[in-house]
Every structure is written in C-alpha cells, then in structure tokens.
Amino acid sequence: MKAVSIENLDVIFGHGLERSITMLDEGKTRQEIQEETGNVVGVSNATISVDEGEICVLMGLSGSGKSSLLRAVNGLNPVTRGSLKVRDGEEMVELNGIDANKLRDLRSHRVSMVFQKFALMPWLSVVDNVAFGLEMQGMAKTERRKRAMEKLDMVGLSEWHDKLPHELSGGMQQRVGLARAFCMDSDILLMDEPFSALDPLIRNQLQDELLELQRKLNKTILFVSHDLDEALKIGNNIAIMESGKIIQHGKPEDIVLRPETQYVEDFVAHTNPLNVLRGRSLMTAIGDLEHRDNMVMLNEMEQSRLQFDSQSALIAAYRGETTLPILTWDGESDACSLPKDVIVMANADISMRNALEIRYQTGLPLLLTENDRVIGVLSDNDFYHALLGKHFSNAA
Template structure:
C-alpha cells in the first residue's frame, strides 16, 4: 500500500511550528546583549548591571530604571516570537527598540532591511525613517485610530505618509480590509465599531504597509476573552498566507503558547528562557518559569515530536518493526523507511492516513498514519478510533516514531522525557 506524504517542513524534536523546523533560517531581528536604562545616571547603572545588581538595587542607588539587561534573542523570518512576562518585566521595552521608539544604552538591535542587517540602535535618521516606513510596522494595544478618519482612511494612513496616490492607496487598503473582514465598514468611523473591529483596523493598517516585520504590543489584551480568542485564531489563519515576522508582546501564557513559534519569558528586564512552547512546558529553565507553566494544560501545546517513541527505539524482527510488546503487530517498511504494510496476528492489516488537521480518517483502518507534528489533543482523538499505536511520519512519509497510550500518559503525568 502506498501512503501519501505530508505537506510540511522537516520538524526537529521540540519544534511546534513549521517555521521552527530544521534547515537554514534567515534572521529577521536580532538582539545582541541589549541593555536599556531610563534615568540620569546611566553609567553607574550599567556598572551595576555588570555586577549582577537587580532592578530594585539599581533604582535605589542611582534613581535610574533598568528597562532591559543583557537581552540576546534571534527571531527568524516568518516566526511569531512572543515576548511575555509579568507587568514591568521589560517585554514592551525590548519590543520598542526594533523601531527605536526606545533607545539602547548598550548592545545592538539588528533588523533585516533591504537585503542586509541594519543596527537600528545606531543607524542614521534617513535609514531609520526608511525602516519605519517600509520594513517595520506596529500594532498598538489601544488601536491608535484617528477618530476624524474613516476605517479606510485609518488603514491607509501609513501609505498616505509614503506619498502613494489615492487610487493606489484605496486599492491596497480595500484588499487588506477584505483580508480582515471589514469591507462593509470601510466608510464608518472608529466610534461606530466594536473593540474587536477597531483592532482589526489596526491590523489592516499594519498589513497595508506590506512591512516584513510586525510589532504587536498586547494588541488583544483590552478585548473580551471571546473576541480575543477569535482574533488570535484569525491572526494565525492570516499568518499562513502573509508569512510575516511578528514580535508579539503578551502577559497571557495561554496566548503565548497558542501563537508563538518562539517564546521569550522575561523577568526584571532579563530573558530567563527562550524556546518553543514545548521546550518551556517540558523543560522550564528555573522556578520562575516552572511557576508560570505549572497549571498549563499540555494538550494544546505538546506534539508528536515530544510524545512519540522514536523509530530508532522500536524493536525489529526479521526486518519488521514491532508495534506492540507481544510482537503481534508487525510493520513492513519500504527501502525509504515508509510504512508499506502491516500484519496483525498474522493477517493483513489496513493502513490509513489522517487527513486535514490530522483528526479525520480517509477510511476505516487498523493502523493510523499521521504527521509527526500532530498535536497531543488530536492524537488522543485518533487513538479513540484505533486499538493500536499511531504511526508518526515526517514530511516525506518516512517513519519517525509511534504514539500509543503509554506515550500519551507519560507526557500527561510527567511532561518530560522518561
């Protein structure tokens, strides 16, 4: 039996999104040892940072506020990187260095611009203006809409500043308004829109500039939970087509785990852990991070790469892969290690492929074949349809591992490798 391959990028252990997969990834934003200090005695404050002083100690001795200390972080093109932490942790402070709304005391902030990396913390004003106009766009928490302008006029404000003609501007804006579902509201004013709709105008305005990098500073935090959840879903759906690099500030761990290819958790102006949602959930770097994630439900975060028993750990007899402890279920692989056929208690079994998001089966079968980045909650749904382990395969259809009840229970109970 020939099974289809899955249309996804190679996924390495711990990866949660295609953008986190293996291969060469282009840098979009990079922070290198960034220190930010607000106040009059910066030199003294920087010396205290080097000595390991805390934010409170620096404030008490110098009167200066530590905004960030030693922040190093790389965001690759097409990633959604969520900066998260408690109020005052420094996440918005770091975000605003990307378009130099905040000045850096020490360190470098590189942005991919016109084919190269530019240090926005030191570039000349003309270059900074060009970056702000064409490469980096920002979506604010409080929408930032001009009340005397219509939805269409607000969404096209950045293009107007560029000097784009009205006809071309309206063509671009109407396309972006359609993208966020606001075509019928183009001639309305901000006060005629709900909070969620106003936030969509902010998104359309950012999309209209066609900037490669979007900065989103808690854009959904002022919205009701149901609206916030809907806009999160819409952002993820849009990202599949626009493929932007997004730096997203949030204090909500559920939101961070839902949206982020990469998550950077901040405390006291410092990044205490950065990685995928799976990394942080399974391997918290310290007690602060562990406290953050201890009440998280892993079902929507963990994927097959964290759950599965890798193919190299599966026993083999006469070339067949044993899928159970008793050797009753035996899988034959083709020369490229793709599942070929299965025998159950000596009889021919049926292999079937999970379709779409992995939750549906094309036809009844004995053994389910699913993509290796299958989410744990989907895996549980599939397991209800089969008495046997799920075969997890890579983007070329090659066997990567299997997921059975033991693997699911282990992750639910321990959230760590055995």
C-alpha cells in the first residue's frame, strides 16, 4: 500500500502566491518568478508515491527542492497547490488544508523526522533526549524510559544513556537522533541529510546500520541526500530533482542504466557501479555465445564450455578434457569462501560486487540463472565494460 502519495504538488514561499502560480502555469522559470514576485518556488508540479516499507531517496544539488519536498510531508512547508496524502491507519490524510489538531496528531504518531544537525537538547541526558517525544505524548516516565532504553540498545548506545550529548561523538549523536525517531514508533521517517555532516567512514557505517535497522523494522523512509553513492546504496527508489521538479524517479539501477535527461546522465556518470548494477544488466546472453553442437563456448583460449540437454538444462561444464564442478550460490553465503576452478550459478539479480568476487575466487565465468535455467554469463569482458561505463550503451 502507498504510505505517501503526492500529485501535482507546488510549494511556494512568499506572499500573494496567485501571481506565482499563474507564472508557473505559463512555464516561467523559478528565477523569473522570483525576480518578478519575490517568491521562491521550492517544489513545482511534483508527483510521486512511496510504498509502505520503502526507502525513497530525494536526490539533487543544493537548491533543487529536495528538502522543501521532504518538509511538506509533515506540514513544515505548507502545500500551495496539489495533493499530498499520508497514510494514517486505514485512511490517507490530505495535508492540503489540514487542521492544526490533525497535523499535530500526525506528527506525534505517524511521521517522525531525523535532522542533519542532530537537534539534540544539550541539557537532557541521552535517554531523555530519546524519550522526549513520548513525554510530549503524555506517556508515563517509567514506560517512556523503558522504550527509550530499548531503542538505545538497538543502536548500540545503551551504556551511554546517562551522558549528555556533548560527551558523545558526532556519529554517536546521530545514532541518538535515529533512536529518538524509532522510539516514536512512527510509520514514516523523514531523514534530511542525516549523515552529511559526518566523516566518510562514520557515514558509511551509519548507512549500513540504517539498512540493518530497516530490515528489522520495515519503516517507510524518505531520505534526502546530495550524495549519489549514498542514494544508490540505501534507496529502493530514487527521485532526482532539479529546479524544484522531479525529473526522474525509479530504481537505482534504472537511474544509472537509463538516464532520461542529460542532467541525470551527468549526475550518474561517475557512479561506482559495484553497489548498483545487477548481473542481468551486464551479462552476455547465452544466445549470443558461440554454439557448437550441444555445447556453448565460454572461453576459446581455455576451451571452457557448457553442455546442455534438449530442454536447455545444464548438464556439465568442461575446461579442455576436465569436467568442472558446478555449484549454486544461494546469495547468502560468503562468496570469498568459494574454491578455485568451480563453475558457479547465481541468480541473475546478483550485485556486480558479489559477481566480481565470485569471478575472482573461482577464476571462471559466472553463470546467471532465472527460473532454474541459465540465461547468461558474466566474464571478464562484461566486468570491464561495466567498470568503463560501457553498460550505458548496452542498456540503451
């Protein structure tokens, strides 16, 4: 089900917005509207939906409108025009024109926010910072501290519960912010560049921790970032924004392989493909390999080949006159533990990073399967093309 539904949304900051709306409809740019009216267009004609349990990353350069859109979801930025609905139990609540009491209820029970600058209260202990939202709800002290301690334990900070924020490192303070958001048990989390102020190693660690927490809690997360590698790593879907508009929205691999504008193509040009691309987008299809009788040739120099039966099921693999063992990788076990000189079959949706590790460990091409049938092969040439960015032309 949809957790957030946004249709034709405009967010404009200023006064006398009617003229700005008219200019938007006339196709005027943000700069032209600001010069004539003094108003600032934060979001223009945005349409996007976010499913329950999804991490959607709003991505763009500074001033692209990503934070303006995020803050509209909890009413911090009021809707100028269009529809913005948030799930509240079995119903979708429209924020355009919402009354103050209902908005307060949504913020208390349905939507929580994690800020870039931690937003911790320096005079409160760590546990009291985590429990603060529950205190505002009127929860008894014993119960709210119990829940806060559970969330601190979840982020590995239970031993620091009685410290003040200034006694913690930046990464630890951000964990407190995460614990506070999770403590509210809200269905939807809004995260406004929460890791951008941190050192790269700490940022990477917190990204991993967020993904692990998400596997356990399955929240709906809208995450603002200006770091494309971060967006590609954590997002189920990515919305790229420019000048207040959403110019492309889709899965990370689709964004990288099929950029719809020159702006997006430039944006993803230097992306590290290891965490993004999947085997099926890189592979050479079985039908494109050389066939000899009932054999498919993998490597002419090494005389490695596959033998299939009349139903296209794999029977055996050979290198020269030697029969090679065939293993199936389950996607969970450590690829680094695979032996040499083994043909490995893996699901076609395997990540490039895991596929490359398997190729390195076994010294042989990797077979990709779908519905228990081999559909393609990943060899060195496929990996070289991906690392050099040649996958763009293949996808097209």
